[in-house]
Amino acid sequence: MRIVVIGGSGHIGTYLIPRLVSAGHEVINISRGKSTPYQSSQAWNGVKHVVLNRSEEERNGQFGKKILELHPDAVIDLICFSLESAKQLVEALEGKIQHFISCGTIWVHGHSKEVPVTEDQSRSPFGDYGIQKAEIESYLLEKARRDGFPATVLHPGHIVGPGWVPLNPAGHFNPQVFVQLAKGEEVTLPNFGLETVHHVHADDVAQAFVRAIENWNSSIGENFHVVSPAAITLRGYAEEVASWFGQLSNLKYLPWNEWHLTVEENEANATWDHIAHSPSCSIEKAKRLLNYQPRYSSLEAVRESVAWLINQGVIKIN
Numbered sequence: 221m222r223i224v225v226i227g228g229s230g231h232i233g234t235y236l237i238p239r240l241v242s243a244g245h246e247v248i249n250i251s252r253g254k255s256t257p258y259q260s261s262q263a264w265n266g267v268k269h270v271v272l273n274r275s276e277e278e279r280n281g282q283f284g285k286k287i288l289e290l291h292p293d294a295v296i297d298l299i300c301f302s303l304e305s306a307k308q309l310v311e312a313l314e315g316k317i318q319h320f321i322s323c324g325t326i327w328v329h330g331h332s333k334e335v336p337v338t339e340d341q342s343r344s345p346f347g348d349y350g351i352q353k354a355e356i357e358s359y360l361l362e363k364a365r366r367d368g369f370p371a372t373v374l375h376p377g378h379i380v381g382p383g384w385v386p387l388n389p390a391g392h393f394n395p396q397v398f399v400q401l402a403k404g405e406e407v408t409l410p411n412f413g414l415e416t417v418h419h420v421h422a423d424d425v426a427q428a429f430v431r432a433i434e435n436w437n438s439s440i441g442e443n444f445h446v447v448s449p450a451a452i453t454l455r456g457y458a459e460e461v462a463s464w465f466g467q468l469s470n471l472k473y474l475p476w477n478e479w480h481l482t483v484e485e486n487e488a489n490a491t492w493d494h495i496a497h498s499p500s501c502s503i504e505k506a507k508r509l510l511n512y513q514p515r516y517s518s519l520e521a522v523r524e525s526v527a528w529l530i531n532q533g534v535i536k537i538n
Contacts, residue, residue, distance in 0.1 A: 221294050221318065221319075222245070222248070222290075222291060222292050222293045222294075223246065223248070223292060223293065223294045223296060223433075224247075224248045224250060224287055224292040224294070224296070225237060225248070225250065225295075225296045226250045226287070226295065226296065226297045226298060226299055226300075227251060227297070227298035227299030228247075228249035228296075229249060229251045229255045229256060229257055230255065231258070231379045231381060231383075231384065231422045231425075232298055232376070232379065232425050232426055233249065233257065233298060234257040234258040234259050234383070235259070235381070235422050236296070236298075236425075236426035236429050237249060237263065237264065237267055238261040238263035239426050239427070239430050240430065241266055241267065242263060243430060246268075247266075247267045247268070248267070248268045248269075248270055248290055248292070249267050249268070249269050250270050250272050250274075250287070251269070251270075251271065251272075252271065252272070252273050252274075253269075253271040258381065258382060258383030258384070259382065259383070270290065272286060274299065274305075278305060278308055281308070283309065283312075284308050284309045284310075284311060284312025284313060285312055287309065287313065288312050288313060292313075292317055293318045293319070294317060294319040294321070295309075295313060295317055295319075295321070296321045296323075296429060297320070297321070297322045297323065298323045299323075300322060300323070300356060301349070301352060301353070301356075303352065303355040303356055303359055306322070306356045306359055306360065310359075310360070310363060310369060310371075314363075314367070314369055317370065318436075319370045319436060319440070320360070320369065320370055320371045321371075321373075321429055321432055322356060322360055322371065322373050322374070323374060323376065324357050324373045324374060324375040324376075324443070325349065325350065325353045325375055325376065326376070326377050326418060326445060326447065326497075326499045326501050327345065327347070327349060327350035327353065327497055327499070328343060328345050328350055328353050328354040328375060329343050329344075329350075329497075329499065329501075330343055330345040330346050330350060330497070331344055331496070331498075332498060332499065332500060335416075335451075335500040336451070336500045336501055336502035337445075337499065337500060337501045338501075338502045338504070338505065339375075339443050339505055356373075357373045357375075357443060360373055361373065361441060361442075361443060364441035365441050370436075370440050371440070371441065372432050372439040372440060372441075372442060372443075372444075373442075373443040373444070374429060374432060374443075374444050374446050375444065375445050375446060375501075376420050376425045376428075376446045376447065377417075377419055377420040377446070377447035378417055378418060378419045378420065378494075379419075379420055379421075379422050380419050380422070380522055380524075380525045381422035381521065381525055382525060382527075383528065384525070385525075385529065385534070386419065386521075387417055387419065387494065389401070389407070389409065389413075389454050389455075389457040389458035390407065390409060390410075390458075390483070390487075390491060391410065391415070391417065391454060391490065391491035391492075391494040391495050392483070392486075392487040392488075392490040392491045393487075394483075394484075394487055395529055395534055395535050398461060398526055398529070398535050399535055399536065399537060401458060401461045401462040401465070401467065401469060402461070402462070402464070402465040402467065402535070402537045403467070403537065404462065404467040404468065404470055405470060406470045406471075406472055407458060407469070407470065407472070408471075408472040408474055408482055409454050409455060409458065409471055409472070409474075409479075410454075410473075410474065410476050410479040410480070410495060411474075411476060411479070412455070412473055413453060413455030413458065413471065413473060414453050414454070415454055415494070415495035416452065416453055416454075416498045416499060416500045417454065417457065417494055417498075417499070417518075418451035418452075418499045418500055418501055418518065419447070419448055419452075419518040419521050419522060420446055420447045420448050420514065420516075420518075421448070421515065421516040421520075421521035421524070423515065424446065424448070424512075424515055424516055424521075425446050427512065427513075427514070427515070428510060428512050431506075431511055431512050432444070432510055435509060435510050435511065438509040438510065439509065439510060442509065444503075444505055444506040445501040445502060445505070445506060446512070447499075447501050447503060447514075448516060448517050448518040448521060449514060449517060450500075450517065451499060451500035451501070451518065452518045454495070455471065457518075457522075459471075460519050461522075464523060464526070465537070476492075480492070
């Protein structure tokens with residue numbers, strides 16, 4: 221098929237586009253032309269690159285039209301963040317493509333009620349990101365079930381991989397936490413460190429997109445979690461990271477109203493978002509209908525990312 225990938229130069233696209241090329245598809249990558257893949261691959265030599273500024277084209281009402289002019293059989297949208305953005309694209313493509321796959325987020329669930337969370341549980345999303353992604357999902361699945369629009373929605377967890385800093389055991393993105401754990405220094409966690417985070421390696425997310433295409437009949441009109449086999453607690457995460465460096469974790473705990481004063485405001489905000497959600501999601505539906513088989517556990521995915529950060533000198537350890 222001719223597959224257009226919108227936003228294919230980022231975390232997911234770095235792994236997805238080579239997988240699509242290897243599967244024999246013709247691939248067109250849409251980006252603003254400001255970033256390059258995190259990993260090199262000969263597969264990129266066969267990819268057509270089209271530079272489009274989505275926001276600008278949407279303001280002009282031209283984005284969907286320009287995607288359609290590329291004559292895609294399938295479109296993978298990795299960077300849709302508002303309902304209006306989704307509607308403009310779908311209205312242009314309706315009746316003219318075989319498959320449309322949208323990247324969502326596990327944050328569409330909001331607070332967990334029963335864990336692991338399944339895709340069909342009742343939801344209470346909060347925060348602009350989760351709310352808007354939930355609106356996009358509802359719109360796409362309604363279009364699929366009512367009008368036959370061939371939509372699938374995949375919901376990744378906290379994406380990790382070589383090339384960027386992973387969500388750390390304190391629930392934010394300061395790589396210094398990994399340094400402290402590696403040196404056996406004291407690390408303070410919020411509350412009792414029992415909130416959860418649910419990572420996924422970017423290549424496993426890419427695998428799920430390819431499996432959705434391969435299992436077209438099973439994926440149309442459906443939503444799927446795309447995460448590692450199990451979530452991890454902040455405490456367990458910290459203990460495991462320390463052990464990678466031959467250390468016993470030296471952990472301290474503070475209630476939230478004290479802990480958030482010990483870090484920068486942006487770090488506190490990131491941690492609050494993650495521990496308020498505390499995701500733990502089931503992948504049984506994706507395994508059953510898509511044959512999704514994640515290669516990485518949460519900790520294996522993070523360990524690969526941390527090794528890359530050490531090699532790049534971002535994490536400096538004697």
